[in-house]
Amino acid sequence: MRTIVITGGTDGMGGALARHFLTVGDQVAVIGRSRAKFDALLSAVGDPSAADRAEFVAADLSLVADSRRVVAHLTDRYEQIDALVLAASFIRNRRHITTEGHEASWALFFLSKFILVIGFAAALRASGRSVIVNTSVPGAKADSIDFDDPDLTQGFTFGKSNAQQRRANELLGILATRDNPDLSYVTWGPARLVRSSFAGDVGIGMKLAATVLAPLLGQQPADAVRPLIDLIDNPAPGRAAYRGPKPVPLVVGPHDKQDAIRLDDLVRTNARGA
Known part of the structure; x- marks a missing residue:
């Protein structure tokens, strides 16, 4: 029996993965904000x-x-973690500061x-055959991180914030491996829109896509995550990037290893004990 940890695992794609792995007999830890959604998920497993x-x-x-x-x-509860799925999401198109002083999307x-x-x-190392799936869409430019101002106190835009997060998560893979x-x-x-409840504080354009386009054109979460199930069941050592079932090239910057170390130092110095 594997141990699977899923953030954002009460709804959407995270919820679909939690239902699948519980159905096949795995042990699943779901990190989320709604106990009611978790209870509903358990009922749906049957x-x-x-x-x-x-x-x-x-x-x-x-x-x-x-x-x-x-x-x-x-870590106190599980000595071994076989899969970590990072799927928590709350979309913001405006800059918001947490009670800890961080820009909320970056945090x-x-x-x-x-x-x-x-x-x-x-715990991942103890598995011997572990996998991290980070639902951070690959492909951001290599120079997307503002190392001098990661909370984007100056010149915040949704596009800049989104690209910075995505690039940082690719560099995180260098540190992890x-x-x-x-x-x-x-x-x-995902290869295309996914039908799920939309958590976020966004403008009219995103709301339109979430409430109108996704139900019409999007795929069901259970269908969207099928490629992820295969990646978790058959992990290949090293870093990789995918859109849906299709592998895509990793973005290679001129100073990737140095940038990863710089990012590590930045977080440990400025993230209040991270």
């Missing part, structure tokens, strides 16, 4: 034994303190992932 193999960890992953608490709790979409990936490193060469680290995005 297997009484699922409750014994499932755990809900309530957390707001835009907060560094909550991310660190999750790491402490799950949720990168700082929390950094904390979990680094914090679970020993550097110390665990047997680890599979995959940055992944």
